[in-house]
Amino acid sequence: MDKIIIKGGNKLSGTIKVSGSKNSSLPILFATLLTDDECKIKNVPVLADIKTTVDFLNFIGKKTTRKANIVNCEKSSKLNHIAPYDLVRKMRASVLVMGPLIARLGKVNVSLPGGCSIGARPIDIHLDAFKKMGAKIELKEGYINVTIDGRLKGADIEFRFASVGATENVLLASVLAKGTTRIINAAKEPEIQDLADVLIKMGAKISGAGTKIITVEGVEKLHGFTHNVIADRIEAATYMIAALMTKGEIILTGVIPEHLQIVIDKLIEAGSDIKINNDTIIVKWKKDLKPINIRTEIYPGFPTDIQAQWMALMCLVKGNSIVEETVFENRFLHVCELQRLGANLKIEGNLVYIQGVKELSGAPVMVSDLRAGAALVLAGLCAKGKTEISRIYHLDRGYEALEKKFRKLGANIKRIKG
């Protein structure tokens, strides 16, 4: 298995372009199943999860190819309604195949995704919504069979939690349903808005995306589209934190700063120098940062996907701070690994108490999940000596050209094939 080796201590400086959003690209790729027409998606990051989704679409019957950052889907004719375990287990977002296939075929047979390292991650909110729209759901031999007589029916669906995946799945299903669907307590993440923009380009009638209530008037048919995926706000935040941890200065281009408002506010509160100019953010370390607490929340709150990186930052800030995780029940797997690098951290329930240390020192560490991996890279970049990071396939799921981008900024980082 490949490893990343970092020799810490280099100040980062320079300019990089932020990649397209992984979490936007995935639902948009699944949206192509809603039409037989050709579709073109640009600014798609080159990542393992994108490859998995492209393979998935081909398996379902949508002939799809990726060339650099562009994904093309050809005209399709017959779609397959079975999503086997081998495809679903690689990526939880595979459950997004459900919405489009129930809407198109009236049936879908998806392997249950199971839990993952950051929590149980059930899909009850997705399934309850499909039931409200008239679908019959059966669990059998590790598969969820969803069927509907005729067409899905529009309904008022109130989520008990503003789940990102469930909002996307119900949007994908309701655009072809009969009548009006209202998603109440919908997720408001920018990736939802991006998906809705695509669906509207396809001919869907959607209002309120990006707010708590989304209304969809079902239509009979959708057509092809061309779309440019929005910038990855999580990648951008990771590089902003890297600049500050290494006491450097970096320029990020191709960003949508308002998607990062809470992170920018927190970084400024901590004492960093941040300048915004249209789609460019300049982050500069100017003095020792102050310890700042964060609490993860649904958008526009502090993203759970930046919690681990924030913790890495606070590990080196003099004083005490607290990180509170409210979205996932087990998202502190990076704590033990950061401790191996010398961090002073204590977990109590969904809180981590951080006492800043003067320096971290390199050690072998292991990645447990994508964002935990990002936190370890950040810590390694400023740790004294060598940090050897294993199980980096998690990082390859979410960070395009990670070593190349960090090397461009002056980091001593390389990948060893294994």
Ligand code: UD1
């Ligand atoms: C998406 C993002 C992920 C991000 C998360 C929260 C993608 C591909 N992934 O994941 O990076 O961390 O949003 O911002 O976009 N839940 C239930 N029942 C359900 C659905 C969710 O209990 O039916 C729970 C989950 O277990 C979790 C919480 O709700 O604790 C958040 O999940 P959700 O918003 O659905 O996240 P994902 O769509 O899986």
